[in-house]
Amino acid sequence: MSDSLKLLKERIYDEGTIGQLLEELGCLDIKIKSGRSGDDLVTARLPGSKNPRGAQIYLNETLHTELVGEGISGDIYALVGFVLYECKNFDEVRSKLYQIKTYICNSLGYEHTETNFPNEKPKTDWNWWLRDIQKQRPKIYEVTSNPVLDDRVLNEFILDGWYDWIGEGIDVHTQREFGIGYHLPTNRVSIPIHNSMGKLIGVKGRYVGQDKELLAHKKYSYIYPCSKAIELFNLHRSRAHIQDKKKVYIVEGAKTAMTLWGWGIKNSVSIEGDRLSPVQVKLLKDLGIDIDLVFLWDKGKDEEFVLNQLRQIKGRRVYYVYDNKDIFADKMSPVDKGKEQFNTFLDDCICTFSK
Structure with missing residues (x-):
C-alpha cells in the first residue's frame, strides 16, 4: 500500500471522521461498540441492507473492515469500493483506488494528494448538490453504553x-x-x-x-x-469542580488524574489512552460552551499528532500544554516531577489551539 493511502487511513482514525464518511456513503444505524479484539468497533447498516451490523470497522490505524454477508474482508477502501463500485475483491478495489481516494477526500474535506495511482481522472462528485443539506444536518451517532456492574x-x-x-x-x-x-x-x-x-x-x-x-x-x-472510548475517567467526580472552575484538564491516564486530585486539582478527566474518540469529544462538549478544554499529553507525542486530535473539536475554547522546553523525559506524564513543576509547565508551555 502506498504511503498516501496509509496516511489517509491514519488521519481518518486520528481525527475520528469515520462516522462522517459512513454517513456520506448513505450508511445508517452508525454505532460504536466494544470489539472482540479489544479495539472499539464502529458498526453500520450498508445502503439497501437489512443488517444493522453489515459494516464493521475496527478503530485502529489500519481501519480493518468486515462486510458481513458479503464475504469481504479488507479496510475502509474495500468498504467505499463496494458501496460505490460494487468491488468484491482486492483487484477490483485496486483498479478504482484513485476514485475511492478522491471520494473520501471530497467527503471529508481533505486535500487530495495522489501518488502511485493509475493515470485515471476522478469521476465527477455526483453528490455536489447535497453538500449544503448535509452540512446543515445534525450528526448524531447512537452510542452503545457500557453495561453497569453490580x-x-x-x-x-x-x-x-x-x-x-x-x-x-x-x-x-x-x-x-x-x-x-x-x-x-x-x-x-x-x-x-x-x-x-x-x-x-x-x-x-x-x-x-x-x-x-x-x-x-x-x-x-x-x-x-x-469500552474506554465511550467514557471519560473521573468525569462523575470532577463534573462539579469543572463547572466551578470553568475549566477541565484532559490527561492520558487514570494515575495522572488521581495525582492531580490529591493535589487539590479536581477538575480533570482521563481519556485512558493517547487518542481522543468522537464520543469523548461529545462528552467534553456537553460540559458546556463556557468550559475551557485544556489538554495535557504525556511526553513523546509530536505536535502534529496533538493538533490532529484537537481538530475534532468545534465551537469550544481549546488549549494544549506542549513540552517544547524539554522539561520532561520521554513517556513521562505532566505530574511526574511534582506539583511545582506541573504548575510551571502550565504557565510556560500552554498554547491556544487555532482551528
Whole structure:
C-alpha cells in the first residue's frame, strides 16, 4: 500500500471522521461498540441492507473492515469500493483506488494528494448538490453504553490502596476515594471505572508481579472489561469542580488524574489512552460552551499528532500544554516531577489551539 493511502487511513482514525464518511456513503444505524479484539468497533447498516451490523470497522490505524454477508474482508477502501463500485475483491478495489481516494477526500474535506495511482481522472462528485443539506444536518451517532456492574463485584478486591503509588505521588486518602485495591488472582492493583453517572462499569488492573512478559506487554488490562472510548475517567467526580472552575484538564491516564486530585486539582478527566474518540469529544462538549478544554499529553507525542486530535473539536475554547522546553523525559506524564513543576509547565508551555 502506498504511503498516501496509509496516511489517509491514519488521519481518518486520528481525527475520528469515520462516522462522517459512513454517513456520506448513505450508511445508517452508525454505532460504536466494544470489539472482540479489544479495539472499539464502529458498526453500520450498508445502503439497501437489512443488517444493522453489515459494516464493521475496527478503530485502529489500519481501519480493518468486515462486510458481513458479503464475504469481504479488507479496510475502509474495500468498504467505499463496494458501496460505490460494487468491488468484491482486492483487484477490483485496486483498479478504482484513485476514485475511492478522491471520494473520501471530497467527503471529508481533505486535500487530495495522489501518488502511485493509475493515470485515471476522478469521476465527477455526483453528490455536489447535497453538500449544503448535509452540512446543515445534525450528526448524531447512537452510542452503545457500557453495561453497569453490580457494586458487589468490588468485594473480590482488597480495597485499601497500593503502597508503591504513595511514593509516586498518590496519597492513601486519594486512593481510597478512587476505590483503589488489589486483586489477588491476577496480581494486579485494581482501578474501578465508572461512567459519567457514577455507575460502576469496569475494573482496570495494573500488574505488579514479576512476570517480565506481562510487565512488558500487558502491564495494564481489564479485570472487568469495558469500552474506554465511550467514557471519560473521573468525569462523575470532577463534573462539579469543572463547572466551578470553568475549566477541565484532559490527561492520558487514570494515575495522572488521581495525582492531580490529591493535589487539590479536581477538575480533570482521563481519556485512558493517547487518542481522543468522537464520543469523548461529545462528552467534553456537553460540559458546556463556557468550559475551557485544556489538554495535557504525556511526553513523546509530536505536535502534529496533538493538533490532529484537537481538530475534532468545534465551537469550544481549546488549549494544549506542549513540552517544547524539554522539561520532561520521554513517556513521562505532566505530574511526574511534582506539583511545582506541573504548575510551571502550565504557565510556560500552554498554547491556544487555532482551528
